[in-house]
Amino acid sequence: MTRDDGRAKGIDAEAIVEASVAAGEEAIEDLSIGEMATRSPRSPFRIAIRRFMKHRLAFISLVFVALLGLIALFAPIIAPADPNAVDLTSLRSPPSATHLLGTDSSGRDVLSRIIYGARVSLTVGIAAAISAAGLGTVLGLIAGFTRGWVDTVIMRTVDIFLSFPSLIVILLLVAILGPSVITIVVVIAFFEWPTSCRIVRQMTLALREHDFVLAARASGSSSPRIMRRHILAGVVSPLTVVTTLLAASAILLEAALSFLGLGVRQPQASWGGMLSEAQSITVLEGLPWLWLPPGIAIAATVLAINFVGDGLRDAFDPRQTR
Amino acid sequence: MLAYLIRRLMIAIPVLLGILAMTFILVHMLPGDPATVLLTPEELQGDPDIIERRRAELGLDRPLPVQYVAWLGELMDGNLGVSFHRKVPVTEMIGPRVMPTLILSGTGMLIALLVGIPVGIAAALRQNTKFDYASGVGSMLAISVPTFFQGLIAIYIFSIWLGWLPSGGMRTLGIPPSGLDLLKHLILPASVLAAVLMGPYVRYTRQSLLDVLRLDHVTTARAKGVPHWGVVVKHAFRNSLIPLTTVIAVQIPALLAGTVIIEFVFTWPGMGRLVIEGINSRDYPVILAVVMITAVLVLLFNFMADVTAAILDPRIRL
Numbered sequence: 001m002t003r004d005d006g007r008a009k010g011i012d013a014e015a016i017v018e019a020s021v022a023a024g025e026e027a028i029e030d031l032s033i034g035e036m037a038t039r040s041p042r043s044p045f046r047i048a049i050r051r052f053m054k055h056r057l058a059f060i061s062l063v064f065v066a067l068l069g070l071i072a073l074f075a076p077i078i079a080p081a082d083p084n085a086v087d088l089t090s091l092r093s094p095p096s097a098t099h100l101l102g103t104d105s106s107g108r109d110v111l112s113r114i115i116y117g118a119r120v121s122l123t124v125g126i127a128a129a130i131s132a133a134g135l136g137t138v139l140g141l142i143a144g145f146t147r148g149w150v151d152t153v154i155m156r157t158v159d160i161f162l163s164f165p166s167l168i169v170i171l172l173l174v175a176i177l178g179p180s181v182i183t184i185v186v187v188i189a190f191f192e193w194p195t196s197c198r199i200v201r202q203m204t205l206a207l208r209e210h211d212f213v214l215a216a217r218a219s220g221s222s223s224p225r226i227m228r229r230h231i232l233a234g235v236v237s238p239l240t241v242v243t244t245l246l247a248a249s250a251i252l253l254e255a256a257l258s259f260l261g262l263g264v265r266q267p268q269a270s271w272g273g274m275l276s277e278a279q280s281i282t283v284l285e286g287l288p289w290l291w292l293p294p295g296i297a298i299a300a301t302v303l304a305i306n307f308v309g310d311g312l313r314d315a316f317d318p319r320q321t322r
Numbered sequence: 323m324l325a326y327l328i329r330r331l332m333i334a335i336p337v338l339l340g341i342l343a344m345t346f347i348l349v350h351m352l353p354g355d356p357a358t359v360l361l362t363p364e365e366l367q368g369d370p371d372i373i374e375r376r377r378a379e380l381g382l383d384r385p386l387p388v389q390y391v392a393w394l395g396e397l398m399d400g401n402l403g404v405s406f407h408r409k410v411p412v413t414e415m416i417g418p419r420v421m422p423t424l425i426l427s428g429t430g431m432l433i434a435l436l437v438g439i440p441v442g443i444a445a446a447l448r449q450n451t452k453f454d455y456a457s458g459v460g461s462m463l464a465i466s467v468p469t470f471f472q473g474l475i476a477i478y479i480f481s482i483w484l485g486w487l488p489s490g491g492m493r494t495l496g497i498p499p500s501g502l503d504l505l506k507h508l509i510l511p512a513s514v515l516a517a518v519l520m521g522p523y524v525r526y527t528r529q530s531l532l533d534v535l536r537l538d539h540v541t542t543a544r545a546k547g548v549p550h551w552g553v554v555v556k557h558a559f560r561n562s563l564i565p566l567t568t569v570i571a572v573q574i575p576a577l578l579a580g581t582v583i584i585e586f587v588f589t590w591p592g593m594g595r596l597v598i599e600g601i602n603s604r605d606y607p608v609i610l611a612v613v614m615i616t617a618v619l620v621l622l623f624n625f626m627a628d629v630t631a632a633i634l635d636p637r638i639r640l
Binding site for chain 1: 337
């Protein structure tokens, strides 16, 4: 294999892998220390959780994302009005007691649309990230575990996918297939799996050399079983980080698609779609309540998810102080 | 070095063929029969067999692999297809859009490098200070706030509120084109593009410099009495550049995606805007041509990054 495979591509792959390999080794060392210590043995998972809780910014961000999830889930109860109800008596009205964030050009309540918009963003973010990470994990495990020509084929495919400007291809595919939440999720997952594939392969290459793999093989485990039970367990921590970061970029992609008019269909509320009204200079200049709140909503959500990802990476990294 | 270059090329060629094959598959997924696209309604009505003949003429009745090879041949001749919408060769439509995009993305990248690298260095040298945290949060913000929202805010503040800079376009209509006028139009979009790119540059420069500063040769340099700045500039910085070359190459698709959105927000007459126009008018050959050109560019940049890294770090050549 050439040397480029270890270097950073897209997401900071190398740092994640390095940190995770080191975390695994540290956990093994920790076992013996833990037995001697009077405290209960610390599993690497518990250490990670404790470190994560100490990372204040990441913890606040996690609470924020969880709250947002609840808001999205209970949107019908929380939203003050029907997001699609047209109030012809108040078009483009500024924020007031009846409409806390004003109304848009069709007289719909902006606050309610933002609350419902959270559903689209979170659904796309979570579904696309999990599908992309899932596909990447399966292919990465196979590539790293079997090596040889299978590995070469998968890794060259990864190179091909990483060469494409994903935004443009996603725009094109969504335009061809027709915009809907499902199409957007599938298309984003289809073009975002290579980052996780690289990382999982990298981890698998390191893990498969460990003695416990040999022991499992000696006791008669089949390759699929070793991959599932032994390798996958070691890949989980970097995978969590990558999936989090993928969710952030999926939300940004969906917002961009909706902003360009290729996202979910109107009248369904989505944050990017709400911002597309600001393409007219009159809206941009005179009606800031139409575009500032959805913009801030996207930015805050993505920022929070990125902070959670950062916190997770630090939590899994034993080089950081405890 | 030569052996290394040949090895890199051996990897790049199948990837290039893969990129082209994927573009070809996308061409075939497109709705709309290329055989009917160039025909006028009169021709279609006058002759019922014309579609069949047209298909044979265009070679659409041959098996797919044969068509792929023929299509590769066309590419070699510089033929990227014909626009569905305007019925002119795609190359003619892309030609005048190349320069504006190069100006915008080049300036954006230059600003990002000129600001991002020094900030990254400063953050690494002042690790765990307020400046370090501020630059960390700042670059996180730049990555997290959607490009189009950054663009809208920039227009709102600098064009509408302060009235300093034009809100879009590449030149003022009615006055002769001048460098100053272009610069005025360029500042906002290029700065937003730079903001998008800068986050990763800051983060990687910082991390890479911190990693190098921990290495033994830096300790040795300090021990033999090299002054602090000498250590940073001569012994650490050069080595920390190696991963950065890769990051810059890896960022090229992000640069292009950013350019598409920024050209749209700022009505900049470049290739990105052409893509959006192409999508709105369902003019797929134009989009595909841009996709393919950028994919090949990305491959080229990756190759150049590998070569640069090999020049900077002789160990890679082995």
